[in-house]
Amino acid sequence: xxxxxxxxxxxxxxxxxxxxxxxxxxxxxxxxxxxxxxxxxxxxxxxxxxxxxxxxxxxxxxxxxxxxxxxxxxxxxxxxxxxxxxxxxxxxxxxxx
Numbered sequence: 001x002x003x004x005x006x007x008x009x010x011x012x013x014x015x016x017x018x019x020x021x022x023x024x025x026x027x028x029x030x031x032x033x034x035x036x037x038x039x040x041x042x043x044x045x046x047x048x049x050x051x052x053x054x055x056x057x058x059x060x061x062x063x064x065x066x067x068x069x070x071x072x073x074x075x076x077x078x079x080x081x082x083x084x085x086x087x088x089x090x091x092x093x094x095x096x097x
Contacts, residue, residue: 005045006093007036008086014051017078019085021093022047046093048086050079 009032014020024044027034037043052071071079 002040002042002045005040006048006090007033007045008048008050008090009033010052011049012053014049015053016051016075017082018051019082019089020049020051021089022049048089050082050086052079 009030011020011028011030013028023046025047026043027037033047036045052075
């Protein structure tokens with residue numbers, strides 16, 4: 001059942017290190033999410049969006065180059081707590097009936 005699905009993914013529109021939990025949202029330009037929606041036939045599932053976006057959105061010139069770049073050491077330091085928070089959210093969501 002799609003309502004039981006939890007998808008964790010990167011999001012360039014959210015500042016690096018932030019997470020957002022949302023349900024029943026469209027792909028917002030994320031090709032992976034678009035593919036999931038097309039394959040399961042609904043967008044009614046939970047998404048944990050982990051921000052990977054730069055503080056300055058102007059720095060994203062070519063999307064494919066941006067999303068394929070490696071994180072800097074500073075970004076890794078910021079991302080670790082976000083990943084820990086995402087794990088906490090997954091555990092919380094999985095324990096709800």
